[in-house]
Amino acid sequence: MVKRTLAFTVAILTYILIVFGGYVASSESGMGCGPDWPLCNGKVIPILQGDTLIEFGHRVIGALLFILAVVLYGTIKKTAKHELEKKIANWMLLLLSLQLIMGAIIVFYHLPSLIISTHLLIAMVFLSLLIWYWRNEEGNGFSEIETLQGYKKHLNILILLLFFTMGIGAYVKHQHYGLACGWLSCGDSILPGSLPELLQTIHRLSAFISVCYILVITYIVVTKNIKILKSRMVLALFIIILQIIVGVITILSFISVSFAVLHIALAALLFAIIIEARISLSYPHNLDR
Structure with missing residues (x-):
């Protein structure tokens, strides 16, 4: 204890x-x-x-x-x-x-x-x-429960995806590339035309894939009533959607300190929730499905 x-x-x-x-x-x-x-x-x-x-x-x-x-x-x-x-x-x-x-x-x-x-x-x-x-x-x-192996693999992939998104997002921030693109497009084009724009676009694309991935996993666990994951994934979906909104506001506010800090706070919280969900799948005393 x-x-x-x-x-x-x-x-x-x-x-x-x-x-x-x-x-x-x-x-x-x-x-x-x-x-x-x-x-x-x-x-x-x-x-x-x-x-x-x-x-x-x-x-x-x-x-x-x-x-x-x-x-x-x-x-x-x-x-x-x-x-x-x-x-x-x-x-x-x-x-x-x-x-x-x-x-x-x-x-x-x-x-x-x-x-x-x-x-x-x-x-x-x-x-x-x-x-x-x-x-x-x-x-x-770690427990190897066969019926949950598929969910473990998906969460492993999601963890790596979020890890990559946070890493490249941090680099974009500290290189001051945050305003390389607008909230939707880069300059006069949707496609990036420079290294800062490319890195910002990769960060956004990775974030978009993360949203879609979490949405799919949430739909599956809610539909199949996987109790151990249902509330965790619904919370994760809410947080990542909120994070995307905060990210857009951060750009529109020209990197407001308050929204920039909230953006990293939500990212770290989301990562922690997915990590906790993955770990919870590995112990028999948590397997209340």
């Missing part, structure tokens, strides 16, 4: 950090602490105002997350009954360490877009592992 509660707490904190990181990027506060790391403007506690306050707040949340994650790691190592739990804990600690290193690289090299985008994707993988610990009540590994 302690392990699951701690995993849930760290997962929520990770989600908050992801969203707050989106705010740091959207408000262009990433260099609020200057080129210093782990210090901020050469101090342990800087003058807290403007961009410095925002970036320092992000680092404080990250530090708290690191401490709780280490505590979770120690708890897992002491209480784990299965080797799989220990292996995933090692991966969790490795990803956390990699995040710290990449955070320093981002500061030292003045916010390179590729590194920032990778930073986000690693955070999503880390969040996925935390959700696994939260949902893994019995620690008894």
